[in-house]
Amino acid sequence: MKRYDYIIVGAGLYGATFAYIMKQAGKRCLVLDRRPYTGGNIYCEEIEGINVHKYGAHIFHTSNKEVWDFVNAIVEFNRYTNSPIANYKGQYFNLPFNMNTFYQMWGVKTPDEAKVKIEEQKADAMRKMAAEGIENPRNLEEQALALVGKDIYEKLIKGYTEKQWGRPCTEIPAFIIKRLPLRFVYDNNYFNDKYQGIPIGGYNKLINGLLAGVEVRCDVDFLKVRKEYEAMGEKILFTGAIDEFYAYKFGKLAYRTINFEHEIIDTTNWQGNAVVNYTEAEIPYTRIIEHKHFEMFGEEIEQCRRTVISKEYATEWKAGMEPYYPINDDENNAIYEKYEHLADQEKKYIFGGRLAEYKYYDMAPIVELAIQRAHHLLS
Structure with a gap:
């Protein structure tokens, strides 16, 4: 008998949710991640007492009550409502x-x-x-x-x-x-979903709760040592890039990525909102995030004497960079379908998540899909 029922490659939201369900079912799980910490792209770094979204702003939103109740059973979420602002040549517009x-x-x-x-x-x-x-x-x-x-x-x-x-x-x-939503009401709530918020204490608390009691190994580049771990596990869930898994046999899939500039500013409240988009072409960054507004409200904002902002620069993805947004045009989708065909024939491996499926997902659908996949395998 193998040492583990499931080895889960990737400690992001998909992998952590899958591990949680399997652990609850009594399965022996090992989670691996090439980064030195868990959480994937929702990892938060505490700076000046503020949970900084290291890989870009993440707001959890869903109309699925089961998913909302699931994550809130791990950690309570706050009342944050996403209401971004657009700055065009110094003139401000509400979004959406x-x-x-x-x-x-x-x-x-x-x-x-x-x-x-x-x-x-x-x-x-x-x-x-x-x-x-x-x-x-x-x-x-x-x-x-x-x-x-x-x-x-x-x-x-x-x-x-x-x-x-x-x-x-x-x-x-x-x-x-194909469509641009126009709302003929005075309402700046960006999402139509019934539920939205941020985990109180940051996303690390959500990931830590999901992985509680699960064996985790960080700083492990699975694809370099895969034979070692294949010998340990009955099944392996792979959440990384599917083209990398197959050594780019059919070519590399294209992505857009983001570079971040983080800055600590000696003021309590720099832009007055969590998200400000810069919509003029002359300004090189797409938006500025002020992280304290995700979790701090009212007097809390002034009590935290400094603030942290992040400027986001969109760019073409190159090897060594973090792939964010799949470019799902005809050419790339055709390449992905070839990799998908290989993946469907695997007996030991299961593929799931944004990179493995070459599809952009919000957080709530990722949780839902991971739960469904785990329950399907258990049944």
């Missing part, structure tokens, strides 16, 4: 696009006034495309203009999107934004 945004953009005060303005701009965009013989939007720029018109596109979408993708909107496929 709602009545506050439309008032800031045009001075309109009622939903009917806002709808008239948007429809006028959409019609103008469609007339210009028709005059050029364009029947259907061919790229993201034309798609956005057809959905929201010139003002919102040029001030709040164009520059930000081009920084994210590293190419002009005219070179980005139209399907990237």
Whole structure:
């Protein structure tokens, strides 16, 4: 008999959730991670008494009560509501696009006034495309203009999107934004989900709770020592990059990634909000995160005498960088399907999570998928 029922490669949210379910079922689990700590991209580093989201802002949100109850049984979540702000050349707009945004953009005060303005701009965009013989939007720029018109596109979408993708909107496929939600209410809540928040005490508490009682080994590069661990485990859950697992047999999958600049500032409250997007092309970063606003409210903000901000720079992924966002175009999806075909034939290995499935997931779906996969295997 093998020493472990399951060896789990990757101590991120998927791997930790899977390990928790299996441990509860009495399975012997070992979790491995190549980083010196657990948590994957939701790992938090405490700086100046603030839980800094080291790999970018993470806000947990879901309408699935079972998932919400599951994570809250591990650690209590706070009442944080995601309400980002867009800064365009020093002018501020509320996000998502709602009545506050439309008032800031045009001075309109009622939903009917806002709808008239948007429809006028959409019609103008469609007339210009028709005059050029364009029947259907061919790229993201034309798609956005057809959905929201010139003002919102040029001030709040164009520059930000081009920084994210590293190419002009005219070179980005139209399907990237099949729809742009417009809310005709004065509500800055970014998510429509019923539940949202941040773990009280940071995401490390969630991961530590999920992995409580599970054997964990960090600083282990599994793919360099895989034969050693294959001999130890009955089954292996792999949550890393699937193309790397197969030694890039069919080529490398493409990603976008983010570089971060973290800075400690000697003030209690630097920008007044957790997330401010910079939507003009001339500013190189896409947004600034002020981390204390995720967990501190009211007087707590002033009592913490310093603050920590992070500037985010989107860039093309290269070897050695952290892959964040899969580029799910036809070319990359075709490469992934070849790797998926190999993975489906594996007897010992199970593949799951963002990198193994080459698909971007929010946190709640990751938890749900990991629970479902564990229960399926147990049944």
